[in-house]
Amino acid sequence: MTCESPLSSLDDLAARVPDGAKLAVPRDITGPAMAATRALIRRGVRGLHLVCVPTSGLQADLLIGAGCVATLETSAVTLGEFGPAPRFTAAVKAGTIAILDATCPAIHAGLQAAEKGIPFMPLRGVLGSDLVAHRPDWRVIQNPFAEAGADDHGDGEDDPILVLPAIRPDAALFHAPRADRFGNVWIGPRRELMTMAHAAKQTLVTVEEIVDGDLLAEDEAAAGTIPALYIGAIAEAPSGAWPLAFHDAYGADAAELADYARLARTEPGFAQYLARFLERGHAGPAGG
């Protein structure tokens, strides 16, 4: 049996995300695929249900500002030390996106349910939060294993627990250090990327480099590798997380992020930034 090569161009990878898709993306420090985000915006994707695992920053703000997002499921959106995420804030206030506010472990739990192929996952805590009241898709049930007769009412110990529906993304999209030509992707210790890949119907990855050899051949690399069976497409994109930091490979482009935070406060300013961001992509981060 032969397998189609997962190696792809950025534009072909972006074309695999249809309008209206449920798209899972990682938090800023884990490796958002910013070059692929540029390709998505350029192709004019619309109506995304963006699932931030479990938060987002520049990536969500750009996609929202560019009109690509219908529904945002997240525990937070922030530019971190560069301040609030202005397009997210504006869209929520204007009511132009639907917001599904969550809490970090609830998003992880939903993905874990999906990777196990089960309909829901219970989670401690959270009860009493207004998040529960505003999430009709979340439920509170009694722990079916609580000891019967343990409370004053004699009808079983009161042990309410939150249950969260499985989150099954149409696609997971992230940036990783390297992949081999068989389609195996090395993520190192960033295990939430593994969970995202297991949970999603297909996983789209950009990498700093494509390497020779087989990442599954040695235990040391294999332990941090997503096997090719989960991977839909891989595109090589050096500096593919720019202007965000990418682990030990490169730091954040602080001047660029400060520019974004400043310009994106207004719609015309955002449009100006977006045009520059899309244009700069043609020459790569070093050019332009």
Add this chain to the structure above:
Amino acid sequence: MDCRREELLIAAIARLLEGCRNVAVGALSPIPGTAAMLARARDPRVRVLGILRGNAFTDGGVELFDLAAQGRLDAFFLGGGQIDGRGNLNLVGTGDYPRSAVRWPGSFGSAFLYALVPRVILFREEHSRRVLVPEVDFISAAGPAPGPSSDDPRRRGGPHALLTDRALFGFDRTRGRFHLKSVHPGHDVEEVTANTGFDFDRPETVPETPLPDAETLALIRGPVAREIARTYPRFAERLFPEAGAAHS
């Protein structure tokens, strides 16, 4: 003694961490982070988790939450745009949800960790009536139901203390109310009351928050400053220029 405002807060937080083994610090929390490093400098058995550089996790972003649910995490820090007198926290926004008048980033892990970590230290530098409100507009993380705490995951969490720029409060779980523990040097009870939007208990005489002693200050400005500079270089450079922290 010449003590910076931040150093007083760092020393006060480190005292609140006494006896803790596993302490986690969230993103963008340089003062709690420095306090946790100070606690570790005094007691090498303290583990500081969650800070970007040198964190001990190998199971991804979920690991902090999993170990907190098990009861392995002793202390964590939370803040909020609004905090009310029952210990409810709002990290979402003001006005009517979802189209908030002022929208903040979101709840992060607060709804979960607040309920499951036995020693949650509320830290918010701004001590004003716009932050310390009678009732939050949105409950991101709920204050504990009145009653004693226990190891049971349904009764473990809630606020251990609330530290601001002006004062330190404790929280009485049985009564579901904050009480004033100390006021920082240069501030007084009247000022604290005038700037607090919720009702709280206060003893007859309110002590002053102690200044860090010379030994503590030397630790903060030396090895702790160099350590925190690995994660917060700009913070360390601004606050502890004497440590040469950013160049280490």
